[in-house]
Structures are given as C-alpha cells and as structure tokens.
Amino acid sequence: MNLERKPDLQADLLIIGGGTAGPMAALKAKRKNPALDVLIVDKATVRRGGSICRGMDAFNNVTIPSKATAAEYVDSIQLMSDGIIDPNLSRIIAEKSFAILQELESLGVATFPRYANGEYMVQQFHPRGAFLAEMRGDIKPVMEKLIREAGVRILNRTMASRILTENGRAVGATLLNIRTGEFQVCRAKSIILCTGGQGRFALPDTGYLFGTFDCPYNAGEGHSMIYHAGGELVNMEYNDVSPMLKDYEGPGHSTFIRHGGHLVNSLGERFMAKYAPEMLERAPSGIREQAMRTEVREGRGPIYYDLRHLAKETIQIIKEGIFAAERPTEKQFFEMRGIDIGNDLIEITLSGPNMCGGHGPTGALVDENAETTVKNLFAAGDIASTGWGFVGAAWVFGMIAAETAAELNAKIAWGSIDDTAVQAEYQRLLAPTLLEDGFDPAEMEYKVRRIIKPHLTSPKSQARLESALGQIETFRRDMAKVKVTDSHELMKFAEVDAIIDTLEMAVRTSLTRKESRWGYGHYRIDYPQKDPAWDKHYVVAAKNQRSGCMTTYPKAVPEMRMQEGV
Amino acid sequence: MGIRVDKSKCTGCGRCAEECPGDVIHMNPDTHLPFNKYKNDCWYCGVCEVECPCGAATMEFPCLIV
Ligand SMILES: Cc1cc2nc3c(=O)[nH]c(=O)nc-3n(C[C@H](O)[C@H](O)[C@H](O)COP(=O)(O)OP(=O)(O)OC[C@H]3O[C@@H](n4cnc5c(N)ncnc54)[C@H](O)[C@@H]3O)c2cc1C
Ligand code: SF4
Ligand code: SF4
Numbered sequence: 001m002n003l004e005r006k007p008d009l010q011a012d013l014l015i016i017g018g019g020t021a022g023p024m025a026a027l028k029a030k031r032k033n034p035a036l037d038v039l040i041v042d043k044a045t046v047r048r049g050g051s052i053c054r055g056m057d058a059f060n061n062v063t064i065p066s067k068a069t070a071a072e073y074v075d076s077i078q079l080m081s082d083g084i085i086d087p088n089l090s091r092i093i094a095e096k097s098f099a100i101l102q103e104l105e106s107l108g109v110a111t112f113p114r115y116a117n118g119e120y121m122v123q124q125f126h127p128r129g130a131f132l133a134e135m136r137g138d139i140k141p142v143m144e145k146l147i148r149e150a151g152v153r154i155l156n157r158t159m160a161s162r163i164l165t166e167n168g169r170a171v172g173a174t175l176l177n178i179r180t181g182e183f184q185v186c187r188a189k190s191i192i193l194c195t196g197g198q199g200r201f202a203l204p205d206t207g208y209l210f211g212t213f214d215c216p217y218n219a220g221e222g223h224s225m226i227y228h229a230g231g232e233l234v235n236m237e238y239n240d241v242s243p244m245l246k247d248y249e250g251p252g253h254s255t256f257i258r259h260g261g262h263l264v265n266s267l268g269e270r271f272m273a274k275y276a277p278e279m280l281e282r283a284p285s286g287i288r289e290q291a292m293r294t295e296v297r298e299g300r301g302p303i304y305y306d307l308r309h310l311a312k313e314t315i316q317i318i319k320e321g322i323f324a325a326e327r328p329t330e331k332q333f334f335e336m337r338g339i340d341i342g343n344d345l346i347e348i349t350l351s352g353p354n355m356c357g358g359h360g361p362t363g364a365l366v367d368e369n370a371e372t373t374v375k376n377l378f379a380a381g382d383i384a385s386t387g388w389g390f391v392g393a394a395w396v397f398g399m400i401a402a403e404t405a406a407e408l409n410a411k412i413a414w415g416s417i418d419d420t421a422v423q424a425e426y427q428r429l430l431a432p433t434l435l436e437d438g439f440d441p442a443e444m445e446y447k448v449r450r451i452i453k454p455h456l457t458s459p460k461s462q463a464r465l466e467s468a469l470g471q472i473e474t475f476r477r478d479m480a481k482v483k484v485t486d487s488h489e490l491m492k493f494a495e496v497d498a499i500i501d502t503l504e505m506a507v508r509t510s511l512t513r514k515e516s517r518w519g520y521g522h523y524r525i526d527y528p529q530k531d532p533a534w535d536k537h538y539v540v541a542a543k544n545q546r547s548g549c550m551t552t553y554p555k556a557v558p559e560m561r562m563q564e565g566v
Numbered sequence: 567m568g569i570r571v572d573k574s575k576c577t578g579c580g581r582c583a584e585e586c587p588g589d590v591i592h593m594n595p596d597t598h599l600p601f602n603k604y605k606n607d608c609w610y611c612g613v614c615e616v617e618c619p620c621g622a623a624t625m626e627f628p629c630l631i632v
Contacts, residue, residue, distance in 0.1 A: 044586075044588070044589070045584070048587050048613045048617070049587050053587055053611050054612060054613065054616070138616075157589070179589070206631060207630055208606075208628055208630035208631060209606065210588065210609050210628070211628065211630060217587050217588060217609070248631060329612045329625055332627070333632075336627070442606065488589055491589075
C-alpha cells in the first residue's frame, strides 16, 4: 500500500472521535461561537460510530432535582471509587446533567419515558441515590444531522494517531484515512479527544477479538496519544470486570438489576447477600467481581441472572430497553439460543478486565474544564477519569470542553508544527507497509491481549506483573515484524500499538499501588490490605520526556472545593 | 461475521458499507454488491441492518459468538 502525504488541514477546534461526547462537543462549540471553525474526525463515522451506535436504553447518571441530589451523586461516586475520583468532577456532572436531558428531549435526539403521573422513569442503579433515567431513541443520526446543520465539518474514516505539541501545548494532530491510506496533519488551536475507552483490552472468554462489551473500535489510541503528548493518566490499575452474557458478551446488568433481577449461583442462591448484605447486586463492581469469582472458585458456578420472579410488564420494559435501544442484536442472540429471559436463567461469564472511564475510574487526568495536563488538549467521555462517567460525563464534559475551547479561541495563537515529529509519525506508520513478509496485525493483537486476563485479574501479584512487563518488551520488539497490506490493517497496527501502551500503563500502575483497593478492582495478594497512605491518591502513568520511558508516581486527588456562596 | 445480503432486494446503494463502524463491509466493484472484507472485525452491532433502505441486509453473528 501507499501511504500518501496530503496537504495540511487546519481548524480552530479539532474534535477527535464522533461517538457520544464528540458530537455534543461539536454542537456546543458552534452554539457558543457560530464563527468557530470546528472539524470532527472519526475513524468510523459520526453517524454510527462508538458505544451508542444503535442508541441506548438509559441515561445512567442524571440528577433530576425532585429525584436525587448532587450530594448523593458525589457520595455514590466517592463510595464506588473509594475516594480516588475528583469529587468536583462528579458535582459538575450532577449539576449539569438534567439540563442536558431536557435539551436532548427538546431537540428530538432522545426521549425519556415517564410514568402516568408525568414524572420521569428514574431508578436506582448506584449504591446510593436514584440517577438512572430510562431513555429511548436512535440518538446518533439525529445528532449528526444537527451538527451538519450547525456547520461543523465532518471527516469520516479518519483516525488520529498522534497529538503534535509545542512547549507542552497541543497544536495539531496526525490523521490517517483508513480507507485511502492518506496521511495528513491538522493544525488546531484546541483539540478535544473523545475516542472512548480502551474497548479492546483483555481477550474475551470467547477468544473473539471483537467480541467485547465496550465498543471494540475504540482501542485506546486516545490514551496513547495523551501519553505520548506528555499528559497524565490515572487509575489505570483499576480492573473493570462486569458480569457479561455468556458468549454474546453484551450488556444486561444495569437493566436487569434496576428492574429487580437477581444474581444467583448454580444452587439458586442469591449469593450477594453473603458479600454485601445491604447493597446486594448494587455493590461496587470490584466487590461484586470478588463475590462472583469466589462463588465460581468454590464450585458454585456458573453464575446466572434470574428474572423469573419479575412481573410480565417488567420483563416487557426490560426487553424494550435492551432489544430496541441498547444492543438490539441481543434479541437475535437469545432467540438463537432459545433463551426466554422471563422464564430461563441467563448464564454469565466474567470476561475482562476492561478499561473504560464510562464503567470505572480509569483515564486521562482532567480538570474541571476537561483539560488534560497538556495545555489546549481536552478529553471527554470514556477516555477521561471522570468516574463511572457513562453518557452523563460524555455529554456534560463534551459540552464543557467545547465551551471552554470556544471561549479561549480568540486568545490562542496558532502554534507551529514540528516537522520532525510529523516525519517520525509518518515513518512509524510507513514501516509496516514496507515489509515483504511478517506477522498479521490480528495475530499480534491476539498475542498481546491473551496475556491480560491471566496477568492482571485479581488477585494480582508482583511476580505475575513483572512477568507481564517482560512480555511487553517482547511485544514491542515484535511490532517491528508486523506487516500490513492495506490501510485497514494499518489502522489495526496503530491500534495494537495503543493496546500495548495501555497494557503497560495497567501493569506498571498495578505494581506501584502497593495496597489493595476496590475489592477485586485492584487486589494485590502480596499487599492484601488497604493502606491509608494511598487514600485520596492516584497512581499516575506518564511518559518521562527525557528518557522516553513510562513512569508512575502518586498524586493527590483534589479536595472538594467549597462552592461560591456556601 | 457481518452482513448477509438478499441479492433479490439489494440495489447496490452502498449505505451499509458507508456506515459499518468496523469497516467490515466494502462494495465489490464488479458486482456492485456489498461483501464482508474484514469479517473478523464485526461487533455484531446491526448497523448494516438498520441502515439498509431496502430490507436487504441482515446481521450474521461471528462464528465464535453463536
Ligand atoms: C454496550 C454498552 C451499553 C452501555 N449502556 C449504557 C447505559 O445504559 N447507560 C449509560 O449511561 N451508559 C451506557 N454505556 C456507556 C456509554 O455508552 C459510554 O460511557 C459513552 O457512550 C461513551 O461516550 P464516548 O464519546 O466517550 O465514546 P464513544 O461513544 O464510544 O465514541 C468514541 C468514538 O471515537 C472514535 N474513535 C476511537 N478512536 C479514534 C481515533 N484514533 N481517531 C478517530 N476516531 C476514533 C470511535 O470510532 C467512536 O465513534 C454503555 C456502553 C456500552 C458499550
Ligand atoms: S453488524 Fe455492525 S460491525 Fe458487523 S457488519 Fe454489520 S454494521 Fe458492520
Ligand atoms: S444498504 Fe442494503 S441495498 Fe444498499 S448496498 Fe447495502 S444491502 Fe444493498
């Protein structure tokens, strides 16, 4: 294949990733300043890319004033994160989420079912407080239409591969068209990364590389871009392991549990009563994982969802939610397997660990404007450490990042592009196209991802983590033997490189946090207790700009700021 | 796996290939029909099904999922 260098592009604001956070950012930037030149790129398409490509059945984290309070939300996230999430970010999500819900409703992007008395259908999913509103609608095509109408420029099938910096600030990005193999630089005054979580982390139990819970087209390139640009990432040692429908590896947990479903073992026991008698299935995910793994280890597996006690009308609502809005192909799956969710047990598998700021605390360290530790580089959605952000963080921080960037635009001068950095990136992507023979990117990906579950699942140990580091070194060596034949494979080559980066972050931060926290979220067999010295402290993963090597260090989590007038 | 096409209904419009988020589906330049160029990259999302204006596309689960 030919990696053709195309003339540079330019935009006031470059948004990378057009899934959930990206289109909201684009819309809000234009609303703030219609003259702003906004470009959004997505390696899939803005119309259908990302986690909510077919819609979503719930707005998991919206604080509706009559239903819950911001304080309850902050409390819940502090409980789930054991104090390792910036509470100011949770407060912002709580305060701004309801206005977003109302706006999505009035724009016709999504609908929010109500009870007969006119109140929104809201249920409890978090350990404390009711923040989950039922939602319906094929969100993405409507959003895409809105941003086109607002004058946002859209480039589909365009993958960003590196952020270009000048004196610690972002000034542009390198782009690859995954269908044509064209390579391009885009200069920008501000950049918002909305590339989602690391969807392609541990190999799922099926062995299928793309059979993941999180969107597999998000392969952690955003995390990797922030890292190489000099930014900080936190909580990368946290393992997100959720119960997944066996083989399908799709969602069900939040929908089943909020409607009163139970987790049971093979003896039919509602075993969470033993491990979290008050919170039961709503216990923080690391506690739940520890419980499920213990049941399986002690011979009481498999684990199932049991919905057989629920009323027919409730089963109907569950089916509408999952089958019509969230993961519609689950319906076909159940039909093929002959499973009737109201009458049969639903078997679960424990794939993972996954790595996602939407379903956990991992991601880029950001401030209250969603700015990373690299100036003018923002991150919103599953890529950022905003604490179980779900769609709420994507929409709220997508908006805040865009409004901040739009406001600052007039004050930001254009940076200059370092051609040496551009050349280095061009050469990195060119190298696999020049080989006559070599490994397939998919083989390489399999080789990397198959070590994640055995080496990172809790209980973690120093020896297993160090052994993983040794293997990561060989992966880096073997990447030089990967050969690509077309631009689609070149995208995969860049993805595998990002997977290796995120894996190294997870392993090194796991070694650094010499304590146990979050149940099986990070359980070190050699340090089985929580150490108060680690309270309110992140482990940061960052690139040592002098050595070019990965470094990790503790950093204090910000205290809750008193609000003005309080 | 990816898309399964009902040739009697497909008009060759290319919507499925345009929108498949995994870049699985491409159009065959000779037959003007869609095909699964990268069938092992399918997330079984069903976007191809909903984007097809003619009811010609169905999602076929990958081997390891069913
Ligand atoms: C199956 C499933 C069920 C869920 N259920 C719920 C729910 O019921 N309620 C809820 O609130 N939340 C739910 N979530 C979580 C929620 O969907 C996510 O938190 C949210 O959508 C994340 O938005 P995002 O913009 O960060 O990422 P995404 O929406 O995933 O978008 C990321 C985009 O970035 C693009 N991209 C990635 N890398 C690059 C690159 N290098 N260059 C260019 N583009 C790139 C991708 O193609 C994609 O379009 C669910 C998630 C999943 C996967
Ligand atoms: S199901 Fe989704 S990923 Fe698979 S071919 Fe269809 S659109 Fe592409
Ligand atoms: S969208 Fe439907 S009609 Fe159009 S090419 Fe695809 S299968 Fe054929």
